[in-house]
Amino acid sequence: MRKVILSVAVSLDGFIEGPNGEYDWCFTDQDYSLKEFFKRFDTIFVGRKTYEMSSEMEGGPAGFPKFKEYIFSTTLDKVKEGATLIKGGIKTEVEKIKKESGKDIWLFGGAGLTTSLMNLGLVDELSLTVYPILLGGGKPLFNNIQDRIKLSLVDTKTYSTGMVSLTYTVGQK
Amino acid sequence: MRKVILSVAVSLDGFIEGPNGEYDWCFTDQDYSLKEFFKRFDTIFVGRKTYEMSSEMEGGPAGFPKFKEYIFSTTLDKVKEGATLIKGGIKTEVEKIKKESGKDIWLFGGAGLTTSLMNLGLVDELSLTVYPILLGGGKPLFNNIQDRIKLSLVDTKTYSTGMVSLTYTVGQK
Numbered sequence: 163m164r165k166v167i168l169s170v171a172v173s174l175d176g177f178i179e180g181p182n183g184e185y186d187w188c189f190t191d192q193d194y195s196l197k198e199f200f201k202r203f204d205t206i207f208v209g210r211k212t213y214e215m216s217s218e219m220e221g222g223p224a225g226f227p228k229f230k231e232y233i234f235s236t237t238l239d240k241v242k243e244g245a246t247l248i249k250g251g252i253k254t255e256v257e258k259i260k261k262e263s264g265k266d267i268w269l270f271g272g273a274g275l276t277t278s279l280m281n282l283g284l285v286d287e288l289s290l291t292v293y294p295i296l297l298g299g300g301k302p303l304f305n306n307i308q309d310r311i312k313l314s315l316v317d318t319k320t321y322s323t324g325m326v327s328l329t330y331t332v333g334q335k
Numbered sequence: 336m337r338k339v340i341l342s343v344a345v346s347l348d349g350f351i352e353g354p355n356g357e358y359d360w361c362f363t364d365q366d367y368s369l370k371e372f373f374k375r376f377d378t379i380f381v382g383r384k385t386y387e388m389s390s391e392m393e394g395g396p397a398g399f400p401k402f403k404e405y406i407f408s409t410t411l412d413k414v415k416e417g418a419t420l421i422k423g424g425i426k427t428e429v430e431k432i433k434k435e436s437g438k439d440i441w442l443f444g445g446a447g448l449t450t451s452l453m454n455l456g457l458v459d460e461l462s463l464t465v466y467p468i469l470l471g472g473g474k475p476l477f478n479n480i481q482d483r484i485k486l487s488l489v490d491t492k493t494y495s496t497g498m499v500s501l502t503y504t505v506g507q508k
C-alpha cells in the first residue's frame with residue numbers, strides 16, 4: 163500500500179513558518195538532494211491555505227515535478243484543472259487513494275491538514291528536516307494532536323549546514 | 336569560561352512535560368550514560384517551579400550527583416541550605432558565575448528560566464534529547480523567545496530506542 167509521508171522543514175522550536183509567515187530561514191543545502199527526494203512520490207496532498215498560496219503555479223509549488231494533486235478543503239467548490247478536490251469523508255477518500263497503485267504520497271501540509279490526517283491515523287511516516295534555528299514564534303507544525311502518538315525512528319541524516327533529517331514511522335515497532 | 340548548557344528531554348513536538356505534567360514518556364536508554372553526562376557539570380541552574388517540585392531531595396533531583404545549586408526566583412526569600420538564591424540582576428549574576436573556575440553549568444530548567452536566559456544571551460549550548468513521541472500538548476520547551484536565535488549543530492547521536500541527541504552551540508559558526 164502507498165504511504166502518506168509528512169515531509170517538511172521545521173525550526174528547532176517546531177515552527178514551519180516564522181511569526182510573519184517567513185520561510186527565509188529554510189536555506190538550501192547542496193548535499194540535500196530534492197531530486198532524490200521527489201523520486202519517491204507521484205502524488206501530493208495539499209491543504210486549502212497552502213493551495214491558495216501556490217495555486218498560481220502549475221503542477222504545485224515552484225520547482226516541483228508534476229504530481230497528481232489532491233486539495234483538501236471543506237469550503238472550496240472547485241480547484242484548478244488536473245487537481246482533485248476532497249471536501250469531506252477524508253478517511254474514506256484517503257484510504258481509497260492509498261490502496262491505488264502508484265508511488266508514495268507527499269503530505270505537503272499545511273498545519274490543518276497535517277493535524278486532521280495525523281488524528282485520523284492516516285499518516286505513515288514523518289520526515290522532518292530540522293533547521294538550526296529558533297524562530298521564537300510562528301506556525302507550529304503540530305497543533306491539536308489529540309492523543310499521544312508513538313513513533314519509531316528509522317533514519318537520521320546530518321548535513322554540513324547543520325540541518326538534521328529525522329525520519330520516523332508512526333506507531334511502535 | 337564555563338558554559339551554560341541547556342540539556343533536556345523533549346518530545347518530537349517540543350514538549351518537556353505532557354498536558355498533565357507527565358514525564359512517563361522519558362524512558363531510560365541503556366546506551367545513554369547519565370554518568371558520562373554528569374561528569375561535565377558541577378553546577379546547576381534551577382527555576383523556582385522546578386526547585387519547589389524537587390526541593391525535598393538532597394542536592395537536586397533523585398540520582399543526581401551533588402551539584403552546586405543556584406535557584407532563580409523573584410518571589411522566594413530563602414532556599415535550602417547549600418543552595419544560592421538569585422532574585423534579580425540575572426545577567427550580572429550569571430556572567431559572574433560563568434567567569435568563576437569550575438566545570439560547565441547545567442541549565443536544568445524549567446521553561447521560564449530557560450526563556451529568560453536564552454533571551455539574555457546567556458546560554459552557550461543546547462543539548463536536546465528528542466524522544467520518538469508526539470505528546471500533543473503540555474509544557475513547551477521554548478516559549479516567548481523574543482528574536483530568532485541561530486544555532487550551529489555540533490553533534491548528533493542516535494540511540495537504539497529511537498532517542499536522538501542534538502547538540503548545538505548558540506550563534507553561527
